[in-house]
Amino acid sequence: MILLETKALTRTYGGVVAVSKVSFQAQEGLITGLIGPNGAGKTTLFNNMTGLDLPTAGKVYFKGKDITGHSAHKICRMGIARTFQNIRLFKELTVTENVMVGRHFKTGRNVNHGRTLTAVGSYLQMNREHQQVHAEAMRWLEFFGLEPFANELAKNLPYGHQRELEIARALATEPTLLFLDEPAAGMNPHETASLMATIRRIRDLGITVVLIEHDMKLVMNICDTISVLNYGENIANGTPSEIRGNPLVIEAYLGKEEE
Amino acid sequence: MGSMVEFFQHLMNGLTLGGIYALIALGYTMVYGILKFINFAHGDVLMVGSYIGLFVYNFIRGEVLGAWSILAFFLSMLVGMVFSALLGMTIEKVAYKPLRKATRLAPLLSAIGISFILSNLAAWFWGTKSRKLEYPFDNSPLYIGEVSITPHQILILAVVVVMMVSLKLFVDKTRIGKAMRATSLDQDTAKLMGIRVDRVISITFAIGSALAATAGILIALEIKVYPSMGTMTGLKAFVAAVVGGIGSISGAMVGGILLGLLETFGVALLGIPYGLRDTIAFVVLIIILLLKPEGILGKAEKEKV
Incomplete structure (x- = not known):
């Protein structure tokens, strides 16, 4: 097809x-x-x-x-996701954060519970969502064997790993x-x-x-x-x-x- | 002992003035962070917001009395903020968005044009006479020890702190705040991550403009409202944003407060004549540009060849 x-x-x-x-x-x-x-x-x-x-x-x-x-x-x-010929990572963010950005548009939906109730409720909601996104990002890092670098800044990664990270970030958009x-x-x-x-x-x-x-x-x-x-x-x-x-x-x- | 009192007195005055600069500087710095462009119409958005706040306040003040007038004041401020936010978003859509792919000078000139249009329209509609926004409370000073503080200053400090804390939480914690940060790092990549960049830009203008309206209405209590009120205030807040490190939200806060303190202490301690007070900001700007061009909290960007 x-x-x-x-x-x-x-x-x-x-x-x-x-x-x-x-x-x-x-x-x-x-x-x-x-x-x-x-x-x-x-x-x-x-x-x-x-x-x-x-x-x-x-x-x-x-x-x-x-x-x-x-x-x-x-x-x-x-x-549809893509990577670039000249790597375009968010250089000043950590490896995990880069992948988390890829999850961004998947968040904030189907999460009505607690969202409109109280400020505290939505704050907890945000934290819960944040942890979930973090876990999903870690899954992609494991797929590429990048989890040892999770907390490094993207710009400090060796070149080959930067390429892999860019692919991981693209894949995070599913x-x-x-x-x-x-x-x-x-x-x-x-x-x-x-x-x-x-x-x-x-x-x-x-x-x-x-x-x-x-x-x-x-x-x-x-x-x-x-x-x-x-x-x-x-x-x-x-x-x-x-x-x-x-x-x-x-x-x-x-x-x-x-x- | 007298000099201690004097010091705290100036500190208090400097902090309130600086807080106002910081609120306005945030609008410059947020827009710059995302679009790498200085919105020179920002001061005039502040002016329009102040007029709207003034009209709403004068309209409802007649109906309420005493302690309720502070509520009326906050309501007016809210209406002014919403109006300014809509105005800021509209200006972006009409005057800047079509020029996003043009040379960097084009939107800058467009902004200067919008600035003139707004201040002249205001003069045409509302006249050039300055209008007084009455204090919603008795503004006779209170004393902490021998240091005097006016309810107006307390109001400014309270509003500034609330706004700054909420903005910081908003940008750090919420989805839209995170989308803003991603957009400021790399617009194209943010788009490819599914972030609606156009909407992020709109929201940035809305927030910056609302903060400017807040600042405008706060100072309107003391300096009145007139069509060119945004010009010098806006320019100095712009200096504050550059001094703090343009593009950095914390930088705008630091730069604003610092500028307020320098102006107050410059006049009080260094004996700079009051008439030359406005020059202090620009001298500071020149010094910072010579010594640390990226600003106090700004990051030096290396040009890649």
């Missing part, structure tokens, strides 16, 4: 066409890779699908519903679809290997993953299907082995051979 798709999505900046009539699909339950040379329009496509940017033309559908132009917080609440923008960027081979295992575990939770990545070993190893962008255009789609042998893709990455 198609969980998310774009139809002829186009984004231009003045005369520059960053994304041109791209029809991208993400199948439910699979890991989809989005690859292409630098400047191919991968992150722009991500921004247009997560509400951070508005497409010039074309549509985005999530679970069959048109979400084009929805604001980012609304799209998040529908079940998405059905997770976008990862270059999750392995700057990681050493050991960190990359553990990241690959983590991404598989995320898929096994039933979460659909779409990732942008330049590390071909990672992409070819864990993606079920791959879409390739070049100069804003979708030039190929297929399984890793199909993509590996596709002459258009080889040309995009290596250039055309002189005859």
Whole structure:
């Protein structure tokens, strides 16, 4: 089943066409890779699908519903989460607090008891809710093995752990679809290997993953299907082995051979 | 012994003045914390709130007598706060939100424009003559030892303490307060965490404007209400916010109190002529900008290249 798709999505900046009539699909339950040379329009496509940017033309559908132009917080609440190419943690908050922010919009609902009664009641309510959110955040930290760092400031974490924390925070919003923008960027081979295992575990939770990545070993190893962008255009789609042998893709990455 | 009495007297005067600055400074600092922009119409929102409070008070005061008039005063203050909150939110929607993606100078100029529009509209509607807000109580001073304190000062201190404590609790403990802090740290990421950033910004303007109206109505008892009352008061509260560390709520409180004390003691102890009192704030501003530009409680931000 198609969980998310774009139809002829186009984004231009003045005369520059960053994304041109791209029809991208993400199948439910699979890991989809989005690859292409630098400047191919991968992150722009991500921004247009997560509400951070508005497409010039074309549509985005999530679970069959048109979400084009929805604001980012609304799209998040529908079940789409993402991470960034350059890590964007709340640097001055602790590791636990970062994940707790991801639980924010899940709180304050279905909690009518005691809420309107008295100030004391609502104060206790807030504390109870706070503890619950804290416990849920800790569960995600355990998923990533980050609980030893729970009380560290996010900015003091080693780089690889910062990447994992950003994913943990995204997962805390309980998405059905997770976008990862270059999750392995700057990681050493050991960190990359553990990241690959983590991404598989995320898929096994039933979460659909779409990732942008330049590390071909990672992409070819864990993606079920791959879409390739070049100069804003979708030039190929297929399984890793199909993509590996596709002459258009080889040309995009290596250039055309002189005859 | 006489000098001790004098010291406490000035301390009391400085604290009340500083409390007022702090209340107004909170509006500047909260908006800056979230939008990185100085709302120069803040002082005029204070002025409008004061007028509304004055009208409501004069309207109901005739009906009530004696001890009840303090209740009437608080009711008027509440109406002024609500009106200012709505005004602040409207200004944000009309004059700042459309410019959020423009250059940083654009909303600043828009704010200065709104400031002129508000003070001129006030002069047009209500005249330029200053109006007196009558004390809702007998304001003859009480004595603690030899130190005199007026009921007006007690009122100011009480209101300021209540407002500051509630604001601190609100920002630290409630859902919306937490959403505010997340928004001030990183707006885009906050959005992706499902936080309704536009609503958070509206609420920030509402709270800041309501606090300004409170401060305006408190000082209106002493300095009267007139169309340009927000200009100098607003400017000095802005200085207080910068001195304390703009963007920091505790900083605005500290900066406000400090400025109030410096003004009072500057005139009383250093012998700065009363007419030059207003310059003290700006001299302090220059000194702070030279020595610790991020303010007392502000954090130095490293520009990343």
